[in-house]
Amino acid sequence: MDRNNLIKWLKEPKKMGNKYSLWAVYFSTACGVIEVPPVLTSRWDAERFGVIPVATPRQANLFLITGYVTTKTLKAIIRTYEQMAEPKYTIGFGSCPINGGMYWDSYNTIKHLDKFIPVDGWIAGCMPRPEAIFIGVTKLWGMIDKGLATGYIRYREHYDYYRGNQERLFGSMEWPPLYSLKEGTHDE
Amino acid sequence: MAERELELIFGPQHLGMIGNLSISLNVEGDTILSARVNPGYLHRGFEKLMEYRNWIQNFPLVCRINMIESEPVEMVYAMAVEDLAGIEVPERAQYIRTMIQEMSRLSCHFTAAWAYTSILGFDTPAQWAMGDRDYLLDLFEDLTGARVYHIYNMPGGVRRDLPEGFEDKLLAFLDAIHNRLPDYNSTFFENRLFYERASGIGKISPEDAIEMGGTGQVLRGCGIKHDIRKLEPYAAYSDMDLEVPTREAGDAYSRVLVIRDEMVQSVSILKQCIEKMPSGKVYEKTPNPFKWKIPKGETYVRVESARGEFGLYLVSNGGNRPYRAHFKTPSFVHGLVILERLLKGANIADVGNIMLSLYVIAPEIDR
């Protein structure tokens, strides 16, 4: 650990802790997940950077949404995302969550993931290579440093927009709103 | 619901769930009273999407049905199109196809070994298996330009010839794998604790396996010598010296041992492919994809994927697109029929164990 890093640690331990200890939810949302095991195991070894998979969303703060999202999965994703502890970060992985990708005309996949939950960063490609995940994570570090990875704040502040879109798609939702639906309220 | 019964949702967000599938379990203590598999988290309606794209455009689409092993899907679609359009495939292309099928089978088995071991808590062989699989993906990248989805098979052959020096690289890899198999044997397959965990779990009788439509390891694990490569040889399998490994017990342990023996077989077939590889062209010219119309007809083709029979029922009405395509995937029956049956009365600790010994891969069920 060099000196600059040490100073950063003393100045902003919270930020640095969040940076170097990204615990990912283990959720194989879709086909992109096939490139996640190589990243976690011996060839690329993401544990070097503190990225490990954890069993429950309560413990996680990084959500890799790997690939296309069907309406049924979206429900599970929203539930998982709402259970995660703040601060939490999401990365959309692959072309499909960006704009539908290959499945732009499929009746069962949503086309734009960021209409339903906030996304901090995108990794394009089908499949993106494992290196791309590292680039994505390092970009996320930079964003955390500069205070730009604020998806979870956006979700809280514009919850009416996100919840509205979710309800519009699902019709009715089985669980109550996470935050109050009045605009701009902070539910602390 | 009885007093001590709990409803436990296993997946889709779960460390023990490989793929995106959900199983709801009724448990009492550690015992499962009943299970219901709830698929559909990955349903994209492939067969409908195919009706909207022309014959060639479908190639990048179909390989995405199975993320772990995309080759058999491409193969089955290419074979169906060739059958309907009456295209002959050059011999060298057949050999290359055989080769890439077996490479893909090996990589799929490595993934399965990773998944299986990590679910049981064997960290070490899990990490090794994933690491070794990556060398194979490097070879794929060399050959086709992509790691996961290759889009290498085309109607009339394969997209391009082997790159220079590819055979040597493949042989070096095969030797390395051959040297590594004893390591896997001692840490995983012949580990006493693994035997304790897997033997007697998920037992299925041959009659039930046939009745419920099992294929692949499910049949071979209970002593039935059934392999499409042998029964109805496609590509260049009729020239290959191939043994069908079987085990008698019908439990998870025997299914895993069948998988191990298949890996040995795949290594041997790959060596034979390199040895017998004929020269010649690898691609038969097909018409302009945008104007290509295939005569009216229907066909059913099938290949042996790493998990069992992979079939495609393809109907053409004489247009430039498929009229109807329907995939018969091995995981559909294994996951929705056999898994539900075997989970009844099992221990919670064995959900992943049984699921992976049946080789259930979620996108294949949902399509």
Added chain:
Amino acid sequence: MKFAEFIVSPILAFIIGVFLMGLSRRIMARIHRRYGPPLMQPVIDMIKLFSQKTISHGPIFDAGVILSLAGTIVLVLFIPFGGMCPLRTSGGLLVILYIMLFAPLGLALSGGEGANPNISIGISRKFILSLGYEVPFILIMLSVMTYYHTISAVDVVKAQSAFHWAIFSVPLFLPGLAYILIIPAMLGIRPFDLASAPQEISSGPMAEYGGKYLALAEIEHAFAIFITIGLFVDMFLGGSSNVFYFFLKVLVVFVIGLLINAVFPRFRTEQAVKFLWKWPSVMALAGLIIVLAI
């Protein structure tokens, strides 16, 4: 001096425990043929976990975590290490035996509030497992106490000074071996991690812990590593009056445990109990009989 021990001993124990946690991840990574995280990774994780906004499920949920942590910290005060043993006068090995049940009880309390089916399965597994290792553990304790005619841990350490280590004495060799076999079960690491099996029941009792609760649970785990192995060092490897030597002995035992951890999969519950009641219990019982016969 005595008062300082109350503060120094837990702090040192915590540092050793956290270091061992970091080291274990590093060693496991090397066995897996990869590089592994930095040694400080557990500290980084704890800093992050403490800075997170956490969700509580009610007062009992909080109380359970605190009870389990408090029980474990109190336990540290009973372990003689490096010449320190703050609570040397109040009871000895027998008290340790009882306080050891605090941690699972605390987890069970907060688990009841968490209302996640995974937790209740995990808790029941945890209790079945502790039933499994308590039997050999009590037998081991009994044979050590009978052999040295004392229930005080400090006196046990004293009796072994000048390399009269219990593990090399004929009557206590088998109980020592039995203790090594139950260390993974007491720590809940592989092959006995069935209570917190992440791949089966989403890490069981920890399923609803996040943020600060998880950090407290990690701290508890760090202490538990120190206590379980420290107790072994005290009872069988002659303890030490020097903190550094004590630490070295702990390290050696820990690495042996890790190597076992690396090559085995997880037991099923009944298999685990069967194993624990078979080998370690028989060994400990044989040791006790030999001790009584002498």
Added chain:
Amino acid sequence: MNDMVDLLKSIFKGTDARTLGENRLSVTTPGESVLAVLDYLKASGFYQLKSISCVDWIDDNEFELVYHVASLERPLHIMVKTRIDRDKPVFPTAMSIFKNAGIFEREMHELFGVMFEGNPDLNPLFLDNWKDIPPFRKDFDMRKYVKDTYDSIPSFEEYKWQKEN
């Protein structure tokens, strides 16, 4: 194989059988004799029901059900086909003959809306809250559905712009 064709033609009235390629047999039969044909095939060694497909022939206003049965010893694969009315797609279940028929029928019920009488479990398999016509029917316009359902949802920028103005 040719004797199989003749045999099937002679036993079941109105049944037409023809070979497709080397190892494929396509049997077309009227609706009422499908189960009898399947039963006969199972008795003569075709133990496995591989799949049940459905084809929507919208021009003829008919659904075609295709039962794929195969034997484990011979490389022969038989497709038993029958046509049913598209306006009233009801057909008896094959669960009494093949145990695993239920799951294929459940899939076809969801994707085509074919009703299988006697099947106790026809719950939705893949889709969640589906309210439109069954998606695999030819008259279901997928692209229009996508436009109406997904593309009409406002993006975050649109939402902000609306709020500011």
